[in-house]
Amino acid sequence: SVIGTIEHKIETNINTIALQPLLKIGLFDNSFLHLGLSVRFLTSTSFEQRETLIEPKDLTFENGSKIRMNYGGKIPKVTSSLAGAVGGINYEFPISKHKDWFISPEVFLEYNFNNIIPDEKWTALTYRMALAVNYRKALEVIERFEQYEKIDTVKIQLPQIASRKFVIGEPKLLYDSVKVKNVLTIKENYFRTDTLYLPPEYLMTASLKITALEDNGNEVQSPEIKVEEFLYNKMQPILNYVFFDSNSYELPKRYKILNKEEAKNFTLNKAFTKEELGFYHNILNIIGYKLNQNKDAKITLIGHNNNIGAEKNNLTLSQNRAQKVKDYLTSVWEIQPDRIKVVAHNLPETPSNSRAIEGQEENRRVEIYSDNFRITSSLIARDTLLETTFYDKDDTKMRRLNFGGFRIYTNVSSEKEINSWQVALVQGRDTLKVFKGTGPVPMYHDWTIKNNKFVGEILSKPINVVLTASDVSGNQVNVRESPKVEVKTIAVKRQNRETDTKRDSYSMMLFEFASAKFTEENKDFPNIIRRLLKPDTKVQVIGYSDSFGNDNFNLRLSEQRAQAVAKAINHPNTISKGVGETILLYSNDTPEGRFYCRTVDIITETPVHW
Structure with a gap:
C-alpha cells in the first residue's frame, strides 16, 4: 500500500424561484435597510461527485485513472420549498438630472429555517452582492413658508425726560431654507429692537402693622388671640x-x-x-x-x-x-x-x-x-362653640380682655403725590371691610366687630389685610399682612389626645315681671338641669336684664335671679352673678329683644377625655 492524497468533491446545483416581501426603511439620505421573509420554491436540483488522486503523481487508481467514483444526477428526496428570513442594505446614487434614475450597490443575506432534505441536517445560508439600476419617479417638491418674530425692548433711563417714551426700532428680515426629502421649508425671521426711555426711578414703598382693640376701644400693641373649638349644646327658650x-x-x-x-x-x-x-x-x-x-x-x-x-x-x-x-x-x-x-x-x-x-x-x-x-x-341646638381668648402680652398678670377688633396702621412712602388708596380685609372669597380714599393715606383704620357672638367664627378663618396705593405718575404698590390668631379645632385636640371641655348653655326666662320668683310652669326646670350635670361639671349662673327701668334695680334683680337659680340647681361647683343691663344680650329696640334680655344663662363646663 502507498500513502497518498485524495480529493473528495461534491458539487450541487439547486435552482429556485423566490418570493420575498420586504420592508424598506430609510436610514439617512439615499441609504436604506431591507428586512423581510423569503419563500423559495425548488424548480430543479442536481449533483456531481468524484475522487481525484493528488499524491503521488506517478500512480493511478485501480481503474488506471487518477479519477474514480465519478457520477451525478438529480438530488433525491429534496423539499419542495424553503422558508427563511432575509435582510440587506443598499445605497442609491442618482444618475439623472431629475433624480429619477439611480445606480445602487446592495448586499443581502438570507437564512432558511428548514432543511433542503427533510431527514438530513442541511440548511442554506445565502448572501447576495449586486449592483442594480433603479427607477423611481421623483416626488413633487412641497414648499412651506414659516414666519418667526422676535422683538426685544431695551430700557434706558434718561434724566432729562419726565415721562416714559417708547421708540419702535428698525425691522430686519432674514430668510433661510431647509429641504427634507421633498419638503422645502422657507423661514422668514423678523427681528426688531425697540427702546423704552424712562425717567429716573424712585422708590415707592408701603407697609402694614396690625394691633388689636378691646371692646371699649383701647388699643393692645402686643395681642395674643386664640380661638378654640368646643363641643356645645345650647338650650334656647x-x-x-x-x-x-x-x-x-x-x-x-x-x-x-x-x-x-x-x-x-x-x-x-x-x-x-x-x-x-x-x-x-x-x-x-x-x-x-x-x-x-x-x-x-x-x-x-x-x-x-x-x-x-x-x-x-x-x-x-x-x-x-x-x-x-x-x-x-x-x-x-x-x-x-x-x-x-x-x-x-x-x-x-x-x-x-x-x-x-x-x-x-x-x-x-x-x-x-x-x-x-x-x-x-325650649329648642336644643347641638353644635360646636368657637371661644375667643384675648390677652395683652405686655400685661404681666395676663388678664383676659374682651376682643373688639383690629387697628390697621398704614404707611405709604412716595416721592410723588398719592392719587388713591384702598385697605381691604379679605377672608377667602368674602370682603369683610373696605377703607378707601384719595390723597394721603390715614395713619390707621379701626375695624370693629360689633356682634361678639360671631367673633370666634370670624377669627377662626385666615384674614388678609391688603393695602393698595397709586401715585399721580401711575406707579402702584401692593402689600398684605394677616393678624396672628392661633386656632385649635376639636379635630386637632382629638388627634393629640388632649383633655378637652364640653360647653353647654341653658337660657331660661323663668320669672314673673320684676320678680325673682319662678313662674309656675318653669319651677321644675332647674331640677331638670341638675340631673344633666356630672360631679366634675363647673356651673356658672349669670343673670341679665333689659335696659328698661332703674340701673341699680336691674342689677339687684339680675343678681337675685341668678342666686335663685343657683340655689335651685344645688350643685357644689356653682357660682352665680348678676350683670344687670351692663351686658345687653340683644338689642332693646324691640319687645322681644327686651324679653330675651330678662333671662338667666346657666353655663356648664364638663371635662372630656379623647
Whole structure:
C-alpha cells in the first residue's frame, strides 16, 4: 500500500424561484435597510461527485485513472420549498438630472429555517452582492413658508425726560431654507429692537402693622388671640309671644313668613340663623312644625291690646291679632282649625309698665299656650362653640380682655403725590371691610366687630389685610399682612389626645315681671338641669336684664335671679352673678329683644377625655 492524497468533491446545483416581501426603511439620505421573509420554491436540483488522486503523481487508481467514483444526477428526496428570513442594505446614487434614475450597490443575506432534505441536517445560508439600476419617479417638491418674530425692548433711563417714551426700532428680515426629502421649508425671521426711555426711578414703598382693640376701644400693641373649638349644646327658650305694631293686626315684617312649599321643608335647625333673634322670628314656624309633630296637641291664642288711646277696650283688635296668627297656622301649616282656640283680652294677665312706651309695645301681643308642653318647650341646638381668648402680652398678670377688633396702621412712602388708596380685609372669597380714599393715606383704620357672638367664627378663618396705593405718575404698590390668631379645632385636640371641655348653655326666662320668683310652669326646670350635670361639671349662673327701668334695680334683680337659680340647681361647683343691663344680650329696640334680655344663662363646663 502507498500513502497518498485524495480529493473528495461534491458539487450541487439547486435552482429556485423566490418570493420575498420586504420592508424598506430609510436610514439617512439615499441609504436604506431591507428586512423581510423569503419563500423559495425548488424548480430543479442536481449533483456531481468524484475522487481525484493528488499524491503521488506517478500512480493511478485501480481503474488506471487518477479519477474514480465519478457520477451525478438529480438530488433525491429534496423539499419542495424553503422558508427563511432575509435582510440587506443598499445605497442609491442618482444618475439623472431629475433624480429619477439611480445606480445602487446592495448586499443581502438570507437564512432558511428548514432543511433542503427533510431527514438530513442541511440548511442554506445565502448572501447576495449586486449592483442594480433603479427607477423611481421623483416626488413633487412641497414648499412651506414659516414666519418667526422676535422683538426685544431695551430700557434706558434718561434724566432729562419726565415721562416714559417708547421708540419702535428698525425691522430686519432674514430668510433661510431647509429641504427634507421633498419638503422645502422657507423661514422668514423678523427681528426688531425697540427702546423704552424712562425717567429716573424712585422708590415707592408701603407697609402694614396690625394691633388689636378691646371692646371699649383701647388699643393692645402686643395681642395674643386664640380661638378654640368646643363641643356645645345650647338650650334656647321660646318666647311664646307675637308682638304687633300700634293699632294693627298685621304680622310685622321681622317675623319669618313661609309659603306652603317652604313650610314642608322647614326643620327646627333652620330656625337658628345668624340674624339676631332669628330663632325667635321663626316662632310661628316653630309652633306650626311642633303642632304637626304632635297631632293631639291643641293651642290657645290670647290676643291683647295695650288698652291706651285707639286700642283702649278694643277687643276686636285683640281678636283680629289672634285670628291673624291662627290664619297663618291653618293656611300655611295646614293645622286643623278646631285645634286652635282664639281668645281676646285687653291687657295681658302679667302686663308690662303701661306708662312707658316700651311697656305699651310689649302689651300689644298674642300669647300662645298649649295643653302639650312640647309645643312651647325650649329648642336644643347641638353644635360646636368657637371661644375667643384675648390677652395683652405686655400685661404681666395676663388678664383676659374682651376682643373688639383690629387697628390697621398704614404707611405709604412716595416721592410723588398719592392719587388713591384702598385697605381691604379679605377672608377667602368674602370682603369683610373696605377703607378707601384719595390723597394721603390715614395713619390707621379701626375695624370693629360689633356682634361678639360671631367673633370666634370670624377669627377662626385666615384674614388678609391688603393695602393698595397709586401715585399721580401711575406707579402702584401692593402689600398684605394677616393678624396672628392661633386656632385649635376639636379635630386637632382629638388627634393629640388632649383633655378637652364640653360647653353647654341653658337660657331660661323663668320669672314673673320684676320678680325673682319662678313662674309656675318653669319651677321644675332647674331640677331638670341638675340631673344633666356630672360631679366634675363647673356651673356658672349669670343673670341679665333689659335696659328698661332703674340701673341699680336691674342689677339687684339680675343678681337675685341668678342666686335663685343657683340655689335651685344645688350643685357644689356653682357660682352665680348678676350683670344687670351692663351686658345687653340683644338689642332693646324691640319687645322681644327686651324679653330675651330678662333671662338667666346657666353655663356648664364638663371635662372630656379623647
